[in-house]
Amino acid sequence: xxxxxxxxxxxxxxxxxxxxxxxxxxxxxxxxxxxxxxxxxxxxxxxxxxxxxxxxxxxxxxxxxxxxxxxxxxxxxxxxxxxxxxxxxxxxxxxxxxxxxxxxxxxxxxxxxxxxxxxxxxxxxxxxxxxxxxxxxxxxxxxxxxxxxxxxxxxxxxxxxxxxxxxxxxxxxxxxxxxxxxxxxxxxxxxxxxxxxxxxxxxxxxxxxxxxxxxxxxxxxxxxxxxxxxxxxxxxxxxxxxxxxxxxxxxxxxxxxxxxxxxxxxxxxxxxxxxxxxxxxxxxxxxxxxxxxxxxxxxxxxxxxxxxxxxxxxxxxxxxxxxxxxxxxxxxxxxxxxxxxxxxxxxxxxxxxxxxxxxxxxxxxxxxxxxxxxxxxxxxxxxxxxxxxxxxxxxxxxxxxxxxxxxxxxxxxxxxxxxxxxxxxxxxxxxxxxxxxxxxxxxxxxxxxxxxxxxxxxxxxxxxxxxxxxxxxxxxxxxxxxxxxxxxxxxxxxxxxxxxxxxxxxxxxxxxxxxxxxxxxxxxxxxxxxxxxxxxxxxxxxxxxxxxxxxxxxxxxxxxxxxxxxxxxxxxxxxxxxxxxxxxxxxxxxxxxxxxxxxxxxxxxxxxxxxxxxxxxxxxxxxxxxxxxxxxxxxxxxxxxxxxxxxxxxxxxxxxxxxxxxxxxxxxxxxxxxxxxxxxxxxxxxxxxxxxxxxxxxxxxxxxxxxxxxxxxxxxxxxxxxx
DNA sequence: AGCACGCCGACT
DNA sequence: GTCGGCGTGCTC
Numbered sequence: 001x002x003x004x005x006x007x008x009x010x011x012x013x014x015x016x017x018x019x020x021x022x023x024x025x026x027x028x029x030x031x032x033x034x035x036x037x038x039x040x041x042x043x044x045x046x047x048x049x050x051x052x053x054x055x056x057x058x059x060x061x062x063x064x065x066x067x068x069x070x071x072x073x074x075x076x077x078x079x080x081x082x083x084x085x086x087x088x089x090x091x092x093x094x095x096x097x098x099x100x101x102x103x104x105x106x107x108x109x110x111x112x113x114x115x116x117x118x119x120x121x122x123x124x125x126x127x128x129x130x131x132x133x134x135x136x137x138x139x140x141x142x143x144x145x146x147x148x149x150x151x152x153x154x155x156x157x158x159x160x161x162x163x164x165x166x167x168x169x170x171x172x173x174x175x176x177x178x179x180x181x182x183x184x185x186x187x188x189x190x191x192x193x194x195x196x197x198x199x200x201x202x203x204x205x206x207x208x209x210x211x212x213x214x215x216x217x218x219x220x221x222x223x224x225x226x227x228x229x230x231x232x233x234x235x236x237x238x239x240x241x242x243x244x245x246x247x248x249x250x251x252x253x254x255x256x257x258x259x260x261x262x263x264x265x266x267x268x269x270x271x272x273x274x275x276x277x278x279x280x281x282x283x284x285x286x287x288x289x290x291x292x293x294x295x296x297x298x299x300x301x302x303x304x305x306x307x308x309x310x311x312x313x314x315x316x317x318x319x320x321x322x323x324x325x326x327x328x329x330x331x332x333x334x335x336x337x338x339x340x341x342x343x344x345x346x347x348x349x350x351x352x353x354x355x356x357x358x359x360x361x362x363x364x365x366x367x368x369x370x371x372x373x374x375x376x377x378x379x380x381x382x383x384x385x386x387x388x389x390x391x392x393x394x395x396x397x398x399x400x401x402x403x404x405x406x407x408x409x410x411x412x413x414x415x416x417x418x419x420x421x422x423x424x425x426x427x428x429x430x431x432x433x434x435x436x437x438x439x440x441x442x443x444x445x446x447x448x449x450x451x452x453x454x455x456x457x458x459x460x461x462x463x464x465x466x467x468x469x470x471x472x473x474x475x476x477x478x479x480x481x482x483x484x485x486x487x488x489x490x491x492x493x494x495x496x497x498x499x500x501x502x503x504x505x506x507x508x509x510x511x512x513x514x515x516x517x518x519x520x521x522x523x524x525x526x527x528x529x530x531x532x533x534x535x536x537x538x539x540x541x542x543x544x545x546x547x548x549x550x551x552x553x554x555x556x557x558x559x560x561x562x563x564x565x566x567x568x569x570x571x572x573x574x575x576x577x578x579x580x581x582x583x584x585x586x587x588x589x590x591x592x593x594x595x596x597x598x599x600x601x602x603x604x605x606x607x608x609x610x611x612x613x614x615x616x617x618x619x620x621x622x623x624x625x626x627x628x629x630x631x632x633x634x635x636x637x638x639x640x641x642x643x644x645x646x647x648x649x650x651x652x653x654x655x656x657x658x659x660x661x662x663x664x665x666x667x668x669x670x671x672x673x674x675x676x677x678x679x680x681x682x683x684x685x686x687x688x689x690x691x692x693x694x695x696x697x698x699x700x701x702x703x704x705x706x707x708x709x710x711x712x713x714x715x716x717x718x719x720x721x722x723x
Numbered sequence: 724a725g726c727a728c729g730c731c732g733a734c735t
Numbered sequence: 736g737t738c739g740g741c742g743t744g745c746t747c
Binding site: 002003004005030031032033035087 | 724725726727
């Protein structure tokens with residue numbers, strides 16, 4: 001049942017008809033509601049007396065919706081992450097199927113205006129206001145919209161009006177099959193280098209059994225080409241491939257490349273699909289009609305008929321770990337799924353996670369390297385800019401400004417990376433020191449000059465700009481740089497070179513990211529400034545200079561993974577430059593030019609950094625040389641969460657489990673967030689099995705602790721983010 | 724999570 | 736006298 005309750009619920013078989021098989025959905029009475037559940041087992045008796053059992057009211061699937069291997073994977077995941085099975089199953093199903101819609105893919109119906117419907121004035125329909133309103137919506141979307149979209153923001157059923165409009169010949173209904181059919185013509189594949197060929201044979205030779213390959217290739221080394229060839233081999237064997245990518249990388253360009261090259265329908269699963277589209281795509285993955293399933297994190301639970309190959313692209317990417325509710329890691333589950341279903345798994349990255357490198361070290365994963373940049377492109381040169389005691393204009397050092405001028409004058413494009421949205425991360429009073437704080441979080445408000453408001457990036461709270469300092473009445477000044485402010489500074493320094501900002505704020509409108517990227521590719525913009533969005537997934541072949549404006553942020557975090565993320569970001573940003581035949585240049589502004597991380601990264605690249613970082617992790621017995629689980633608690637006051645976690649820690653000690661060390665409890669790094677106080681208790685275990693053995697019994701008891709009712713608490717196994 | 728029950732405060 | 740605030744308890 002889709003509830004946050006552990007365990008299962010027993011029901012009597014339906015009054016008539018066959019017993020629903022394991023993996024089928026049923027509609028059952030549950031409390032005062034009737035909801036959809038999934039059959040996870042059959043039994044002869046129940047722990048409850050028969051009189052208290054209710055009866056299954058309807059069987060929604062004659063055959064299992066989830067096959068045994070997938071359901072067993074979900075069981076394993078529920079167990080490993082200590083999350084209720086009902087919610088795990090919910091996470092694996094599209095909303096339509098969760099709600100009981102039949103498992104039939106009918107394709108997608110779209111409505112659009114006819115030639116006469118396009119030109120007629122809707123105001124003419126004075127006696128039919130609903131038809132007029134529907135007609136207006138359709139005229140605004142001449143390419144057609146679905147019934148679902150038409151219903152949005154409307155409480156009346158538009159179907160009657162649609163029917164009337166169709167009868168009048170103003171509107172037509174069009175049926176689109178669920179999957180785009182494969183293209184008739186495919187372009188020739190580019191020539192492969194020796195490393196790519198070796199990678200492809202290594203993968204294809206492992207088909208039919210489980211092997212985990214770590215495909216390590218710098219940006220531009222042609223990883224995607226390796227994926228495409230491996231997928232073609234899988235298709236030739238009549239099998240399906242499952243491809244996981246970060247949200248940000250699942251762009252129309254990537255899909256277009258897959259569609260051009262692969263002779264199979266492709267099922268796409270990601271968050272901006274409509275319910276109908278997701279329903280369709282999911283079922284076509286399940287039926288085997290789609291030879292390739294490509295999607296973000298939750299696609300790791302996509303069903304398939306003929307398992308062939310699993311690919312996880314950008315396996316180091318943080319978006320693969322779900323950060324709330326059921327906190328699973330899609331990469332780890334992909335590996336487990338490959339293992340259980342006996343298919344090879346390919347983890348691809350230019351900057352592999354230290355976890356995966358640890359698995360290579362242990363002999364668990366097989367490493368494949370793609371050293372050269374495909375097409376003979378030259379690797380970029382990385383250089384640290386020591387900005388200590390240097391004059392900085394709006395966060396830009398003179399050395400950086402000079403370099404930018406040089407590259408711009410030589411017809412290159414320049415990319416500036418700053419992981420901070422808004423105009424300035426703080427607004428302060430120069431006279432008395434007053435700072436605009438968020439009143440719900442332990443954080444400063446960020447000043448957004450474009451939107452003219454102060455916004456908290458942690459809870460979303462917004463306020464207007466105070467005209468004067470509320471404390472002393474003096475004028476207020478923005479302090480520190482965000483992308484908006486850099487963009488403004490660029491207009492001042494390089495008025496002759498058009499600049500564009502690319503971040504979550506500037507691309508909020510649908511299609512604006514695509515048009516911005518097109519503008520960059522066509523050379524309409526010469527300077528790009530932006531956040532993570534710029535670092536991932538997009539190719540900018542004419543960028544010859546990339547700069548990280550503030551590397552210091554990543555060097556002093558409380559989270560031991562921050563340096564790993566910084567190193568990955570630097571290499572990913574560097575990968576944006578020098579992709580054509582020109583050598584790129586990468587500049588890193590920092591106040592810590594001698595930091596060992598930066599030295600190893602610059603001296604020996606990501607490999608050298610990873611060696612240093614792994615040695616440090618081993619020394620400190622941190623992952624991948626230990627396992628962690630994080631117990632979080634929050635409440636409206638500061639004391640209750642800490643008190644609960646202390647009880648939890650004390651209880652753990654009474655269980656006297658070997659090999660488990662409680663670290664904490666302690667207030668969370670940002671203690672107050674969205675008006676709630678948060679605290680952490682970290683469990684550290686050198687051996688994963690010890691942690692797994694301990695968590696079950698411990699968590700069962702936690703719910704009974706006296707403090708448990710006063711806090712919101714949750715467990716995060718293998719936490720990725722300790723803040 | 725949802726949903727209902729139940730017990731206190733402020734409105735017609 | 737009723738509406739509605741959220742604490743508490745239950746879901747086979």
